[in-house]
Amino acid sequence: MEKSFFARNPSVLIFIGCLALFTIGVTAMSEAMGTDVISTSFLKTLGKTLCLCLVAIAMDLIWGFAGILSLGHMAFFGLGGYMVGMWLMYARTEMIVVASMANAEIPPTAQEVVDAIGTQIFGVVGSSDFPVIWAFADSLFQQLLLVVAVPGLLALVFGWLAFRSRVTGVYLSILTQAMTLALALYLFQNDSGLRGNNGLSGLQNLPGADAIPQAQISLWFFWASAFALGLGYLLAAWVVSGKFGSVIRGIRDDEARVRFLGYSVEGYKLFVFTLTAVIAAIAGALYYPQAGIINPAEIAPIASIYLAVWVAIGGRGRLYGAVIGAAFVSLLSTWFTGGQAPSIPLGFYTINWVDWWQVLLGISFVLVTLFAPKGIGGLVDHLTGRVSPERYGADLGPDSGSLQEQEAEK
């Protein structure tokens, strides 16, 4: 008989358990609870890391499972951040403007308030008019809908165009990278309507929550991030556990074969691409209020490449691998680039990790790709003894399998 979802996927329960324990532990040690072991800024870092884990899950779904190396998911992540940032910035500026106008002898008209907000927000790019894309910024609900709708639609349209013309493999990667670059360049312009390279700032201040200390707000966001991660993990695990998972893994390994089985490969790819774009956007919408600022540099192609690096180091094709990779590499990166890592004096030269971390990351990434294609997650296989024979690069004899054959043809 069919076993229950959790019985078939024990790792999901383990993961949810770990996440819950972690959340409770961090909460107990947080400043807001008075224990003060974990500073608010570190709490924010942890919250942000959870969001990065969530987007890594999305990346793992699209890359590790469906085999599409998308270099555009951080763009969706950033777009989600922009969407929520628009409301945060608008609502908070509105409060400040209304408060300052309340002292005027004549009450302001609605238009005057909007104009004043516009001047506040867009003064930095030499404008004061609200662009059309801010039409919904006054409503949290509508703007939250946009968090899902805008990246979702972009992914849908782009994916439809790309998959329809059967762009696959590295071509697709390059195309997604081009999309990301186009979006970043567009946002860098002052007249993009999103404040050009200034980006949106002050996002850590929740409108109307001035009285609540940042420690408390950070904790709330940490909880929200943990909850979203848990939910995202469950969703992703559910998606890949059934026949759908079989089909997308089939697409990864042999697209043509899946097509001859009667599955419309394009539809599946588009579905996964859009779904993961939406997950990435939600992760971004939770990340940027904790980061406080978003600008187009966050969307630059290199960000998406780092995302791929995390997932590869963590171990693609398994969800917990993605989470481990994102958490491990991004925390390590914070540690190194934050200047906390001790410098190594070599006598003639001192290795300063702020400068050398990227070099180390790049090299270790090459090493992982070469020698540990399964990443950190591969260690789990060693522990549980599930090691399947290494078949990569095997000679293409008469009985070589579809995997190698397919790869050889590329």
Next chain:
Amino acid sequence: MTRLIMAALAALMLCVSMAAAQDSPIQALLQEHRVLIEESSRKTIQPAIDALRDSGFPEAQAVLEKWQAKDLWQREADKLFFFVEKVDSKNYRLLDIATGEAAGEFPKKELNQLKPNSGVRSLIGAALVQFQLMAKDPAKRIEALDAIQRDPAAEHLVALSGAIAKETDPDIRDRKERLVRLLTISFGETEEARIAAIESFKGDLGVDVRGALNPLVATSREVAVGTLPEGVNIAAVLKPGSTAFSEAEAYDLLVSKDLVLPRITAADRRAALQENITDARVGGVPVAQLNTEEARERAYQALAEAGLVRAAATQAQIAEALAAHVFFEKYAEPSAAITEAANDTLSSINTQVGFNQFIDLTLDAMSLASIYFLAAIGLAITFGVMGVINMAHGEFIMMGAYTGYVVQQVIPDYTVSIIVALPLAFAVTFAAGVAMERLVIRWLYNRPLETLLATFGISIALQQLAKNIFGTQARPLTSPAWLDGALVLNDVVSISYIRIAIFVLALIFLGVFLFIMRRTRLGLEVRAVTQNPRMAASMGINPDRINMLTFGLGSGIAGIAGVAIGLYAKVTSELGSDYIVQSFMTVVVGGVGNIWGTLLGASMIGFLQKGIEWMNPSNTLAAQTYMIIFIIIFIQFRPRGIIALKGRAAGD
């Protein structure tokens, strides 16, 4: 007649003067206009200057120059004019204006310095132009022409026309003739002459022509009551409420002519209301309700009726005022025939300018295309021929550029350093490419996604390494002096030498690539290995060696491209990443595995980007965005690029 009078005058002078030496004809002429000269007023002085200018006396120029420089003096006693020489602080030696002979020393107080004001001085200057135009020194003549061109005036016209006949230098003569025509446009005596001059410039690209013609067709917006006025050169009748001329603009025009009451701005009204708050009410409206425009309007009307604020025009009044007036655009030039001819000529010039701008744009696009081609040609080898995705390709370009920079630090001579840098950059990146192929890529053949990721890792590391070594600020890579400047074809079309050099370099690379691939043993082996490595191996070709060499070649070319790009752009650690996406696009759009495809791809992207920039000139970022979107759409229709391999060879 003049002579006669002069003779008479001279005779008169003789009687009056105490010294007989001062009877030169020029002195006589000056004496004739003495009253005007002494008065020294801009309004009346012209006849005196004209007389001097037209006198034909050889000393006239010197006198005018001295006069302009305030070096012309007058003796109080007999009102005769002299040049002077300072003896000491009190005494001056007089010099005869005609002969330059000394005429005795006099104390300063017996002398009178002529001090023409600036207006008079400029009139003198205009008169002097004629002398300058005929000066012996050609440089002086050109200087005079430049001066006229800077500040054209009606009086130059005659002087210039007179100066043409005696001109010997053909170039200067041409310039003079052209300048006459130019001046005729504005200052010609008859309408026919002006029109002829205007029409003679049809299709001329000179900025000066447009500068002379544009004021003729400049218009101003005017308004008249009821019907259009007679005898005015009207360019167009404006209808209030049309797209080109809104009702608000029309009303503002009326306001600016003081024909109607101004409207009140929202800010003014708000201020007025604020001043008239009584008992938390304004004009009977409670202050708390003043948060809509309608309520404010009502309150203001109430105040206006009470006479507390000035009345503002209402909508009905505005409509009435607009209906009562006609609006039109008037030419500053009164003659319709001239404005018509000017418009005609301008439009023919604009067509010509447009055509030349198109040529200029084409040249620009070609140079951009050659830069993309340079950046992509290495990729065309590693990606196009070998199928290896090298994301660190951009960093090889960067390494080439930094090699150029380092060489310039060692060898200060820019020409020599560039000649050294090109092969050195090739060597450095060739070595880097071979090392990378041996250490990393070799293990990843047939696993393109892994190759992509591993080379990304290398790219990240190399970029940071460059930052650590060279810092984050841009490093200059200076081109030799002979590459400075630009080839100027006319006022519109020009192209810098460095771009030409890059274009030539791109052509050379294309040739080298074709030569290596089609005519050498290496090319044959490369093609064999990429088509069927095992077959090639069994024919005695070492695929490892070939892969290594091919990859090194592609990387080496990237290094040379880096030097070229470094000359044109700033050398930073991000130099490579700026080009990598475009480079891949170039190869993909062109069609993988075909060098002509890469060339076409580069051309398409270059022309496209310039074309988009032309449509939206202020914004190169937007141009790149639209270009990438275009490419994404383009790939819909030609997924395999412009030149696509067909059939089984294309794989699936």
Next chain:
Amino acid sequence: MSQLLEVSGVSVTFDGFRAINNLSFSIGSAELRAIIGPNGAGKTTFMDIVTGKTRPDEGSIRWGDMSQSLLKMNESQIARAGVGRKFQRPTVFEDQSVYDNLAMALKKDRAPWSVLFFRPKPEDRTRIEELAAEIGLSDQLYRKSGELSHGQKQWLEIGMLLAQEPRLLLVDEPAAGMTLAEREHTTDLLKEAAKTRAVVVVEHDMEFVRRLECKVTVLHEGSVLAEGSLDHVTKNQDVIDVYLGR
């Protein structure tokens, strides 16, 4: 008897090389047919055309009772219409278990949304177990298919084809690399399948074809050279020329 598949006047050219030249072919709804021909005769290209992988330059392909044109459909639509294909090399999803492979092939709604919410019912499991028994892989049901032997992979692929319940089965060299016993098993499977549907087998091995006991079509240089029973075509002078050379 009405024809299930009718290919008429199809030609296709790759870079000037005519791989298929004015080929016409038809097969009934429950028929076993073998296609033989020397290398480069266009056997695989013919399959590519029927399954939608390659678009012909001219000609028409009619399918089923409604005489639909297959030319306007893509691969997955053609597969859903009831054309199943087995590749020359066994192509199964090596990373997934035999069970998953078969489950994916089962004839069910293939739209992403319904696949996402699909959970196997008891009768689906029974069907999979039946299929596994038929192809002799009952014991291997939960093994990764990448770990199977070459012959087992071939059968698994045939099993997947059967699970698809196609009306037309295109089988490309099923016997390659099999032992004699495995070949016999394969022959039985194909003959059994041909009782309820059309089966086209492309094969080099004459012995294997003979064992199929069916009508044979000989392809040469992209068009049909001869058609009939194996004995009939092997006596055909043209066929002898082509196979033995002139």
